Amino acid sequence: MNKLIHKNYPGHQRKVVREVTLDMAGSMNLIIKKGFPRAKRITDRFHVQKLAYEAVQGIRIKHRWDTMDIENKVYKQAKQQGIDYVSEVLSNGDTLCQLLARSRHLLFKPEERWTDSQWQRAQVLFELYPDIENAYRLSYQLYKIYNRHLTPDVARTRLAHWFYEKEQSGFSAFTTIRRTFETHHDTIINYFNSRSTNATAESFNAKIKEFHRQFRGVSDVKFFLYRLCKIYA
Numbered sequence: 001m002n003k004l005i006h007k008n009y010p011g012h013q014r015k016v017v018r019e020v021t022l023d024m025a026g027s028m029n030l031i032i033k034k035g036f037p038r039a040k041r042i043t044d045r046f047h048v049q050k051l052a053y054e055a056v057q058g059i060r061i062k063h064r065w066d067t068m069d070i071e072n073k074v075y076k077q078a079k080q081q082g083i084d085y086v087s088e089v090l091s092n093g094d095t096l097c098q099l100l101a102r103s104r105h106l107l108f109k110p111e112e113r114w115t116d117s118q119w120q121r122a123q124v125l126f127e128l129y130p131d132i133e134n135a136y137r138l139s140y141q142l143y144k145i146y147n148r149h150l151t152p153d154v155a156r157t158r159l160a161h162w163f164y165e166k167e168q169s170g171f172s173a174f175t176t177i178r179r180t181f182e183t184h185h186d187t188i189i190n191y192f193n194s195r196s197t198n199a200t201a202e203s204f205n206a207k208i209k210e211f212h213r214q215f216r217g218v219s220d221v222k223f224f225l226y227r228l229c230k231i232y233a
Helices: 002-008 026-035 045-080 096-102 116-128 130-147 152-169 172-183 185-189 199-214 221-232
Strands: 019-022 040-043
Touching (some): 040 045, 040 185, 045 096, 116 130, 152 172, 152 185
């Protein structure tokens, strides 16, 4: 990749680039650092937030598997005794397994965007599983930090407080975020200078992958690129 950048873009053109928004891949960071030495590297906010969302989902999934194991054992015992087993229906109309499965999407969303049914489901979920609520609140606080127009210094302070609250909560699932922040601290804080993201590039990349999937692979690369230009240019 570095060879392609140096071949297609002369040094004076590469020095004009002032900032690059990217993910947390070590190889990509190294390429940008060497290929665009004057560019400020910015870790995209959505990759940082994704780690928090995945930590919340990890707690939900663990509860779901535990619940399924318990329900399977109860079902097996009932069958041995010749009794019909019927799962308990909660106040919102879900069974416990359905509640944990159907809560996936609402845990990705800020609570102000929940639908009425999601509000009902969240109330039941948080009442039964307070650890999921605490983890969700932590991820929501990180979302609010990123959504406010903060200066880098203020953002650094807010994130430090957020990490303190995370450590007080005792959630091991959030440990990865701490390591990530320590590794990419400067590039994460750089976001608060210009609030640049690579959301457009990520969206276009998703379109390319879907286009590639429809053809079940590509045998003629030049024609594939030609079709991409005709459709998306």
